[in-house]
Amino acid sequence: MGNVIRGNVFGVARRAVLCGAAAAAIAAMALPAWAQSKVKVAGIYTVPIEQQWVSRIHTALKAAEARGEIEYVWAESVANTDYERVMRQYAEGGQQLVFGEVFGVERAARAVAKDYPKTAFVMGSSFKPQEPNFSVFDNYIQEPAYLTGMIAGAVSKSNVIGMVGGYPIPEVNRLMNAFMEGAKEVNPNVKFMVSFIGSWFDPPKAKEAAFAMIDRGADVMYAERFGVSDAAKERKVLAIGNVINTQPQYPETVVASALWHMEPSVDRAIAAVKAGSYKAEDYGPYSQMVHKGSSLAPLGTFEGKVPADVVAKVKAREQEILDGKFTVKVNDNEPKSTM
Known part of the structure; x- marks a missing residue:
C-alpha cells in the first residue's frame, strides 16, 4: 500500500509577509507572524499514527486543532526514501509549521529546511537545531x-x-x-x-x-x-x-x-509561529516532568x-x-x- 496523506494541502498560495528593505531586514532575523486565526500545520510520520511515539505528537496536534488554533493535515507510513518529497510538498502547499521525525533522513530533511526558510520545522532528531528554522525534540522522559x-x-x-x-x-x-x-x-x-x-x-x-x-x-x-x-x-x-x-x-x-506529553512542545511551537518569534531551538527539555512534558x-x-x-x-x-x-x-x- 502507498503512503497515506491526509488533507488538501496543495494549490494553496503562500501569504505575502513582509516587503521593503526594512521588512527584509526583520525577516532575516525571524519567521513571519501570521495574521490569520489558525496556523497551518502538517505532520509527517514514518510509521502509522497508532505507533506509541508518533501518537503523542498526533494527539497533541489534534488537541490544538480541536481548540481551533490550527488547521492540521498529516501523512503517515512515509518511507524514508519518500520523506524529502513529502516535506517539500507540504512546504510548497503553504504549511507554516511541520512536525515529524527524521531519524535516518537527517541530511535530506535539513536540506529541505534550508530551501524553505520561512517554514518552521520541529523534528524528532538526535542532533542539534539548525538555524534559522529547524528545531529538534525527543522524548526526554x-x-x-x-x-x-x-x-x-x-x-x-x-x-x-x-x-x-x-x-x-x-x-x-x-x-x-x-x-x-x-x-x-x-x-x-x-x-x-x-x-x-x-x-x-x-x-x-x-x-x-x-x-x-x-x-x-x-x-x-x-x-x-x-x-x-x-x-x-x-x-x-x-x-x-x-x-x-x-x-x-x-x-x-x-x-x-x-x-x-508532547503538548508543551507543540503549544510552544504554535505560539511562536503565530507571534512571528519562532526560531531554531531544542524542544527536548519541554518533555521533562517539571514542564509537564x-x-x-x-x-x-x-x-x-x-x-x-x-x-x-x-x-x-x-x-x-x-x-x-x-x-x-x-x-x-x-x-x-x-x-
Missing part, C-alpha cells in the same frame, strides 16, 4: 522511566527483567538506562536481558523477543515496543509501559508506565498491589525530581544485558 524502574525492581520475584527496544539510539537508550538505574535503586540484585528488534513497528517480532526472555526467567518486561505486553499477558508475567498508558488494554499485566501513570488496577513502602519511595523520588533535588542521569550509551 527518562525521569518517569526511572520511577517505573523502581516499581519494576520491587515487583520482580525472579530478579530478572527483560527489555525489548526498537533501535539502540539515544532516544531509546536513555530511557532504558534510566529504567535500569531505578530498578537497581530498590533491588540491587536485579539482572537485565536487553535486545533490539531493528524496527520501530513490528509487534510480532517484539513479541517473540519477549517470549525468549520470559522463557529464560524474566518475570517483568519493559515494553519499549508494541508486542511486548502481549507476550507478557500470554505468559502471565508483568510489564512496564512506555510513552503511552496501555493498562486499560492490559489491566492485569501493565503495572506502570512512563508517559510522554512527562509523568508517571497512575497505578490504576495495581493500586494496593505494589508494596506501600515502594509506593512511598517512588512518590518521594518523584517530588525530588520536580523540586530539582534529584537528577536522573542522561545516559545515551547502548544498554547491555547483565546476565
